[in-house]
Amino acid sequence: MKIDKDQVENIAKLSRIRLTELEREMFVHQLNNILFYIEKLNKLDTENVAPMAYTSDVSNVFREDKLKPSIPLQDVLINAPATKSGFFKVPKVIE
Amino acid sequence: MSLRLFECTAHQIKAKILSKEIRASDFIKIVFDRIKSLEPNIQAFITINEDEAIKKAIEIDKKIESNENVGLLAGLPVAVKDNICTKNLYTTCASKILETFIPPYDAFVVKRLREEDAIIVGKTNLDEFAMGSSTENSGLKITRNPWNLECVPGGSSGGSAAAVAADLSILALGSETGGSVRQPAALCGVVGIKPTYGRVSRYGLVAFGSSLDQVGTVSKDVRDAALLLRVIAGYDLHDSTSANVPVPDYLDRIDSGVDGLRIGIPKEYFTDAFNADVYKALKDALKIYERLGAQVVDISLPHTEYAVAVYYIVANAEASSNLARYDGVRYGYRTSKPNGIIDMYCRTRSEGFGNEVKRRIMLGNYVLSSGYYDAYYLKASKVRNLIKIDFDVAFEKVDCIICPTSPVPAFKIGERANNPLEMYLSDIYTIPANLAGIPGISIPCGFSKEGLPIGMQILGKHFEEKKLLQIAYAFERETDFHVKKPVLKISSM
Amino acid sequence: MTYEVVIGLETHAELATITKLFCGCSTKFGVEPNTQVCPVCLAMPGVLPVMNKKAFEYALKAAIALNCKIDEFTNFDRKSYYYPDLPKNYQISQNYHNMGIDGYMDISVNGTISRIRIHNVHLEEEAGKLIHPEEVGADYSLVDFNRAGVPLLEIVSYPDMRRVDEVESYMQTLRKILLYTEVSDCKMQEGSLRFEASISLRKKGVDRLGNRVEIKNLNSMKSVLKAIEYETMRQRDVLDRGETVDRETRLWDEVNEKSARMRSKEESQDYRYFPEPDLLPVLIDEKWLRAIKDTIPELPLIRRQRFIETFALSDYDASLLIDEKILADFFEECVKILNRPKSFCNWITNDLLREVKDRKLDIYHLKIKPKQLAALVEIIEKGTISSTIAKEVFSEMIQTGKDPKTVVEEKKLVQISDEGLIEEIIIKIISSNPDAIEDYKKGKKNALTFLVGQVMKETKGKANPKIVNEMLMKKVGV
Numbered sequence A: 001m002k003i004d005k006d007q008v009e010n011i012a013k014l015s016r017i018r019l020t021e022l023e024r025e026m027f028v029h030q031l032n033n034i035l036f037y038i039e040k041l042n043k044l045d046t047e048n049v050a051p052m053a054y055t056s057d058v059s060n061v062f063r064e065d066k067l068k069p070s071i072p073l074q075d076v077l078i079n080a081p082a083t084k085s086g087f088f089k090v091p092k093v094i095e
Numbered sequence B: 001m002s003l004r005l006f007e008c009t010a011h012q013i014k015a016k017i018l019s020k021e022i023r024a025s026d027f028i029k030i031v032f033d034r035i036k037s038l039e040p041n042i043q044a045f046i047t048i049n050e051d052e053a054i055k056k057a058i059e060i061d062k063k064i065e066s067n068e069n070v071g072l073l074a075g076l077p078v079a080v081k082d083n084i085c086t087k088n089l090y091t092t093c094a095s096k097i098l099e100t101f102i103p104p105y106d107a108f109v110v111k112r113l114r115e116e117d118a119i120i121v122g123k124t125n126l127d128e129f130a131m132g133s134s135t136e137n138s139g140l141k142i143t144r145n146p147w148n149l150e151c152v153p154g155g156s157s158g159g160s161a162a163a164v165a166a167d168l169s170i171l172a173l174g175s176e177t178g179g180s181v182r183q184p185a186a187l188c189g190v191v192g193i194k195p196t197y198g199r200v201s202r203y204g205l206v207a208f209g210s211s212l213d214q215v216g217t218v219s220k221d222v223r224d225a226a227l228l229l230r231v232i233a234g235y236d237l238h239d240s241t242s243a244n245v246p247v248p249d250y251l252d253r254i255d256s257g258v259d260g261l262r263i264g265i266p267k268e269y270f271t272d273a274f275n276a277d278v279y280k281a282l283k284d285a286l287k288i289y290e291r292l293g294a295q296v297v298d299i300s301l302p303h304t305e306y307a308v309a310v311y312y313i314v315a316n317a318e319a320s321s322n323l324a325r326y327d328g329v330r331y332g333y334r335t336s337k338p339n340g341i342i343d344m345y346c347r348t349r350s351e352g353f354g355n356e357v358k359r360r361i362m363l364g365n366y367v368l369s370s371g372y373y374d375a376y377y378l379k380a381s382k383v384r385n386l387i388k389i390d391f392d393v394a395f396e397k398v399d400c401i402i403c404p405t406s407p408v409p410a411f412k413i414g415e416r417a418n419n420p421l422e423m424y425l426s427d428i429y430t431i432p433a434n435l436a437g438i439p440g441i442s443i444p445c446g447f448s449k450e451g452l453p454i455g456m457q458i459l460g461k462h463f464e465e466k467k468l469l470q471i472a473y474a475f476e477r478e479t480d481f482h483v484k485k486p487v488l489k490i491s492s493m
Numbered sequence C: 001m002t003y004e005v006v007i008g009l010e011t012h013a014e015l016a017t018i019t020k021l022f023c024g025c026s027t028k029f030g031v032e033p034n035t036q037v038c039p040v041c042l043a044m045p046g047v048l049p050v051m052n053k054k055a056f057e058y059a060l061k062a063a064i065a066l067n068c069k070i071d072e073f074t075n076f077d078r079k080s081y082y083y084p085d086l087p088k089n090y091q092i093s094q095n096y097h098n099m100g101i102d103g104y105m106d107i108s109v110n111g112t113i114s115r116i117r118i119h120n121v122h123l124e125e126e127a128g129k130l131i132h133p134e135e136v137g138a139d140y141s142l143v144d145f146n147r148a149g150v151p152l153l154e155i156v157s158y159p160d161m162r163r164v165d166e167v168e169s170y171m172q173t174l175r176k177i178l179l180y181t182e183v184s185d186c187k188m189q190e191g192s193l194r195f196e197a198s199i200s201l202r203k204k205g206v207d208r209l210g211n212r213v214e215i216k217n218l219n220s221m222k223s224v225l226k227a228i229e230y231e232t233m234r235q236r237d238v239l240d241r242g243e244t245v246d247r248e249t250r251l252w253d254e255v256n257e258k259s260a261r262m263r264s265k266e267e268s269q270d271y272r273y274f275p276e277p278d279l280l281p282v283l284i285d286e287k288w289l290r291a292i293k294d295t296i297p298e299l300p301l302i303r304r305q306r307f308i309e310t311f312a313l314s315d316y317d318a319s320l321l322i323d324e325k326i327l328a329d330f331f332e333e334c335v336k337i338l339n340r341p342k343s344f345c346n347w348i349t350n351d352l353l354r355e356v357k358d359r360k361l362d363i364y365h366l367k368i369k370p371k372q373l374a375a376l377v378e379i380i381e382k383g384t385i386s387s388t389i390a391k392e393v394f395s396e397m398i399q400t401g402k403d404p405k406t407v408v409e410e411k412k413l414v415q416i417s418d419e420g421l422i423e424e425i426i427i428k429i430i431s432s433n434p435d436a437i438e439d440y441k442k443g444k445k446n447a448l449t450f451l452v453g454q455v456m457k458e459t460k461g462k463a464n465p466k467i468v469n470e471m472l473m474k475k476v477g478v
């Protein structure tokens, strides 16, 4: 599978990354190289192979429904680029 | 010639501090003097934590003076890779997007270091978000290999490996997703462990590929690695994938030797694809093992050639979602005067991330996107299983697997920068262990004609770090590669 | 042209846990912004989720109660989309292995039972809250993450509903099931129960579904019904004009009772689901499943049927009783003590509910106990007090939690059945109301009622009305 400039632009949008024309061209080229390399997986028949989504074979890990202290508001907001009255402030969101 | 203090191992310094031969506060000053004199050349650190470190050293001195119990790492300087969260200390991931981020909490491993009275000397450089194999992708600075300042230290834990190799710290923490501890350890001539997935809590390690990430150790020798691993390993309720398996004393019977052990040599790893010096160093190492009573057995890991492809799908799929949180809302960089929320997202991320990170996020989003999931992500997950099965089968026949850590010694800065795929292929020997979740250790096993270190890695079954350390130590005891030091000129600041 | 309306519902219910789904922060409603957050629910770099067992079990319980098939293996997936109230910019949800699939729920419309199939039930995390300041020209929004990470149950129905009365019954029945199983408090005003509708129209007799429109921002059951009616009209107009309905998502405008396009299908999101590597799978064995099953009480519709059959209650009365589980429980407790179902049903559905409403009482914390109501009914039957007086006693009981006997004694409300005493009063009343006697003799029957009333008044309602009636008739010579 080969991807073109439009597809790269779509992926960039999906990734919330804005590309310059030059960057778009570079990424088309580089991503195609990588995708071409990845194609080698198609040589393998994996019809009857189970996917491995987890590296550990443990299951059923839970915590109890027990209250733990939250962190002070000051620590919550200290790294925020913009705040107002205890809220995080962002550009207007229109639905 | 006797060792200068900063050249000592953790065990040597620990003995001196505990016997009151030297005070922790005096030693830490020596370490910071060393950092100040060499850091301009090496550029291993992003943040230096001198004030807090000295305070901590004085505390430890007081404990020792009053004969209180002290931790396993009392007074020992540890450098921490800058993608591991440290409370009230910058954690940048070498990215512009997190350049100002100060975590309100400690990573599990950092908490453990503090509990054992270690001294955090600073935060080390890395490829941005640990994405790379040379530390050249750092968004903040370029780290140089102490053995040759023109060369890369490897990556992504290049800062940690370079710091230990140049004696800027005695110990260091790194992190692995596809070889990021073992490969720079090999390229810098130090010891690096990638533990079993789940052996060390990932809580506080900034996520890259969540099903692959592990915190690892960087040290000057195998015994130091055993000491540091014992401290950071263990169950953590904050990480669902952390294993509830007891942590042994890795130093206990570390000198058990290799007599009667079966060492597997995967034929797929010993091809002409790698450097002649590396090939020779590995062959010599195997001869030593045979002399020590081990049996070298040929094995096959037939799906090795697919590992890099699988890795770049799985790791980047996970990364694309792990890095979605850097959006300029709650922390980190935000673009100036955004025109609406989407514009804020896009400009923040375009300005905050470097090209390698963007490339991987896009690749990850592509392989997960509607219509491609089965062809890429699902396919890769299946082949990943085949790779894991390869190891399961191999470990029925052998106790460990030995192969090169990296196909080549350290390469020149800039040499591979424009070809991402070629850079990716330099992880070909380390990636399979991450995919299978098994532990690996890289130890020095020789030098190239150019005088650059060569690393050998030993891979083992899940949770058999102790055995790996015994095997590594058996070799280290017979050789002196690990005590060789790079010649470093001290620059005037 | 006649069309058939095809309706499906997506329901979100916040689960009634004390802490969030993946961290120990409180789920309490209505606190100061960003005071119930921690590194985990703020998605700080490096944090990891750990699953709340209670939340998982609540979701499992709901899936069982909705008759879903439960697979032995379940796990979680990441659902990616960017929104400022979603800290990780992905939501941990379930896509490839839901908690339960292919279930159903029976609903009753005017006594007719119909079965609505449930496509799936799954567990996910709640988002935070966005606030849009009302000040003129404000170019910003504010984010509060207190709700972020609260466990959320999503129930997706098949498009099996055809009319708004079915939709209403579906919503009410589902709400009752969630309350009966105690997995959610279902407070719509706090957003802990929310609905989204998908609607399509097709010509009668046609199998293929028309283009589906999803409607969001429905804040009450009433707005769900209004939005469906509006959307039905809108789509009918489009189809009548010979045009096709666009597949899209629309937002309901509560104030103007209209909907407007939010996004079209072309703009629809690509969620890039993949298994959440930070959470390990959950295996559900038979033993666990049975243990959860055992905690599920008799569900409302089945209980209603039993009430009708066992206690000979009307459909209407039984429905009223099962409406709130706590009331139905109260009723059954009473009947266990004294077998007078009709009587208890009347007390509960009339007097109790009226008092609750008038005095704004919390039915979950009533002072009156079933034992006490049973005692009240008992002393009415014994004739200790009249049923008129009983109402007064009941009102006192519900306010104070006192036993009926105590109230009767304190207020000296014992019924007067002493014929001698009653006779004295009757004589007094007759002598002071000669006109009424005359009227009665002329055949005005209600004059007798008047006289009874006068006797009751004289005794402050305590005279036994039956005896008064009998004696009066005797006196005036019938």
Ligand SMILES: [Zn+2]
Pocket (backbone or CB within 6 Å): C020, C023, C024, C025, C036, C037, C038, C039, C040, C041, C042, C149
């Ligand atoms: Zn929290």
